[in-house]
Amino acid sequence: MLLNARGKKFLSYYRPYLRLFIADMVCAFIVAAISLIFPLLTRYITNTVLVSSQSVQLDLIFKIGLVMVGLIIIELLCNFFITYKGHYMGVMMEHDMRNELFSHYQKLSFSFYDEQKTGQLMSRLTNDLFSLTELYHHGPEDVVISIIKFFGAFFILLSINVPLTLIIFSILPIMLVFALYFNKKMGKAFKQNKERVGDINARIEDNLSGIRVVKSFTSEGSELEKFGVENNRYVKSRKNSYRIMAYYHSGLNAFTTMITVVVILAGSTFISMKWILLGDLLTYLLYINNLTEPVKKLINFTEQFQEGITGFQRFMEIMEVEPDIQDDPHAQILADVKGAVDFEDVGFKYASSPDYVLKHIDLHVEPGEYLALVGSSGAGKTTLCSLIPRFYEVSEGRILVDGQDIRNVTMKSLRSCIGIVQQDVYLFAGNVMDNIRYGRPEASEEEVIAAAKAANAHDFIMELPNGYNTDIGQRGVKLSGGQKQRLSIARVFLKNPPILIFDEATSALDNESEKVVQDSLERLARNRTTFVIAHRLSTIRNAKRIVVLGEEGILEQGGHAELMAADGAYAHLYRMQFEH
Structure with a gap:
């Protein structure tokens, strides 16, 4: 009944x-x-x-x-x-x-x-x-x-x-x-x-x-x-x-x-x-x-x-399943974002597990800062970045953007100021133009082409049978990994957010594709607050600050030379990659 x-x-x-x-x-x-x-x-x-x-x-x-x-x-x-x-x-x-x-x-x-x-x-x-x-x-x-x-x-x-x-x-x-x-x-x-x-x-x-x-x-x-x-x-x-x-x-x-x-x-x-x-x-x-x-x-x-x-x-x-993450009834619109991000004693665990993935994370990121996150597999790098757009809710502590607790702003305004480039690129069935425009549906063709050029994607797009109107198949199956990645970067260029998250964006690419995509990423990151989750440590050697995550939270942070001199967790990871 x-x-x-x-x-x-x-x-x-x-x-x-x-x-x-x-x-x-x-x-x-x-x-x-x-x-x-x-x-x-x-x-x-x-x-x-x-x-x-x-x-x-x-x-x-x-x-x-x-x-x-x-x-x-x-x-x-x-x-x-x-x-x-x-x-x-x-x-x-x-x-x-x-x-x-x-x-x-x-x-x-x-x-x-x-x-x-x-x-x-x-x-x-x-x-x-x-x-x-x-x-x-x-x-x-x-x-x-x-x-x-x-x-x-x-x-x-x-x-x-x-x-x-x-x-x-x-x-x-x-x-x-x-x-x-x-x-x-x-x-x-x-x-x-x-x-x-x-x-x-x-x-x-x-x-x-x-x-x-x-x-x-x-x-x-x-x-x-x-x-x-x-x-x-x-x-x-x-x-x-x-x-x-x-x-x-x-x-x-x-x-x-x-x-x-x-x-x-x-x-x-x-x-x-x-x-x-x-x-x-x-x-x-x-x-x-x-x-x-x-x-x-x-x-x-x-x-x-x-x-x-x-x-x-x-x-x-x-x-009857209520979303576990919802806007507060009095949530404000996050506007004129400069890009400062603060983690204050942040802890997180999944509802289905008693164990914390992250705990006692205290981190201040300046507007426009390029921050690299490294650590062994399972250290919580992706999870940490997923907390910023509230894909998951913090279990403890709070995260602030420009001094505002992200739980006190609307999710739409929060996520509109964040651009994400992932390792596993998802492209929708359709043509190139529609996939880039997904970053901003109301954008003109001229704006789409400008975004593609900024992402080093325009030249290969023009070589496709129908240019920007070429059908790329389900999940972009007709394109190479590097081409798909550059389209996803063009999508973020078009969105033009003040905060970026690169989640191992080049780890699945060959050396030639990696160089082209890396150039695109660096151009995209200029004057934006950028979180880079890096598997290949060679890609983040020039980062102003590198944060090393482990089971106990942040193990150490600093520049490449500083961390190598400290001979700690980062130096251990680096030697494992390049000396064996």
């Missing part, structure tokens, strides 16, 4: 389309009412018209026929509206939910994505919402039609013959218990199906993202086996749900057929005893459809409900 808050949330998606929803329900009401009228007209013809004189009979049958044709036309128009506009309403509601969920994804912080599989998140955004379209549209409509037909038929049949009606309806409580039992089992089965689809999506996403690694290690067979495991789990899950559905459908169909048999046997007995007329028995048989069709609609509704509500619950599971 839906919780009250979730119930309100579920119904809230009808609000923008309330007029359309009401019109759809009115049409459903009319369709249900017309279905109840036809058997009554048949009964009237059988019991009244056919026993009157020949002239009256033909004239009246013709008039009743015209009424029936008119009702058919009205029913046709109503069914057209329900099928067309009703489905459109459902799709628009799905559209609104997908927009809302995607928007929520954008608000969630890195710590959320650290614990999630991309395929599962994609499944919640796509597959889980498909079934909601049908539920939002067909759910209320099927319930309205079923209730009107069911109770309408009950009262009409009760007015014709009470004993026969009670005999028919005595079967229904047993049918209800049967339906409720298997309905609950179907709910569990459908939820498991959605989880299995999410697992398959996660496996596919993981494989396709790393397809080059797969082929380089000739691991296609291993990947097929892994995918086969997930695919077989999905088949097993679907098999279980189909088995339950088979019990459900076959059982309910048997109940509805039994009602027809009971009407024929009991009705024939009542005719022989002259308790009802032949026309009344014919009416009962015609109304059987009005009793069984609502049952079938309710079967569809319960399936849709279980599918849809399972999807809605998975939708709400994500929507």
Whole structure:
């Protein structure tokens, strides 16, 4: 069952389309009412018209026929509206939910994505919402039609013959218990199906993202086996749900057929005893459809409900995840940034771990200063830089930019003044122009070209088949590592931030590409506060200040010559790289 808050949330998606929803329900009401009228007209013809004189009979049958044709036309128009506009309403509601969920994804912080599989998140955004379209549209409509037909038929049949009606309806409580039992089992089965689809999506996403690694290690067979495991789990899950559905459908169909048999046997007995007329028995048989069709609609509704509500619950599971990093209600806009950054007794640990990654970090960085961060793997260099734009929140202490605690300024204004160049460059599918412009979407072509020139990227771009309009493929697969890196630098040039973070930006490049990219980085860093995470210590020998991180925090800091003379942690790292 839906919780009250979730119930309100579920119904809230009808609000923008309330007029359309009401019109759809009115049409459903009319369709249900017309279905109840036809058997009554048949009964009237059988019991009244056919026993009157020949002239009256033909004239009246013709008039009743015209009424029936008119009702058919009205029913046709109503069914057209329900099928067309009703489905459109459902799709628009799905559209609104997908927009809302995607928007929520954008608000969630890195710590959320650290614990999630991309395929599962994609499944919640796509597959889980498909079934909601049908539920939002067909759910209320099927319930309205079923209730009107069911109770309408009950009262009409009760007015014709009470004993026969009670005999028919005595079967229904047993049918209800049967339906409720298997309905609950179907709910569990459908939820498991959605989880299995999410697992398959996660496996596919993981494989396709790393397809080059797969082929380089000739691991296609291993990947097929892994995918086969997930695919077989999905088949097993679907098999279980189909088995339950088979019990459900076959059982309910048997109940509805039994009602027809009971009407024929009991009705024939009542005719022989002259308790009802032949026309009344014919009416009962015609109304059987009005009793069984609502049952079938309710079967569809319960399936849709279980599918849809399972999807809605998975939708709400994500929507109810509050971003662990949010703007303070009184957050100010960070403006006119000079670039001073201060760490005051900063400590950090991940929520899932009791161990601190960073502790007791005290560091003052002057505006425009070029600061290098070095240390062994796992010392917290990348984590330290990730705290500045609030990708993660400090566990202890505080970080200030130009003297303002970054928790007291808006994240948008904070992040807009920080440019990041990473080792693992992410380029979006599309052309070169769009990827550079990602740094500032409103930038003109002239500004994009100027940024590319500053990043030493213009010349190779002009050699591409279509220049700046060349499609670079998924994640820039058509470009070399150095070319991708220079595009990412051009993106930051266009953004023009006062604070820069270079996260091992050249460590994956060959010597020639490294020199070109290093020149671009140095040009970008001029007059900007720059944090450089360095793996190759040769790239930061000229840094004004080098900070060495270790398990206990900052181990030492100073210039290259000073740190080499101190013969401490930095000197040890340097010798390991260049003397062995």
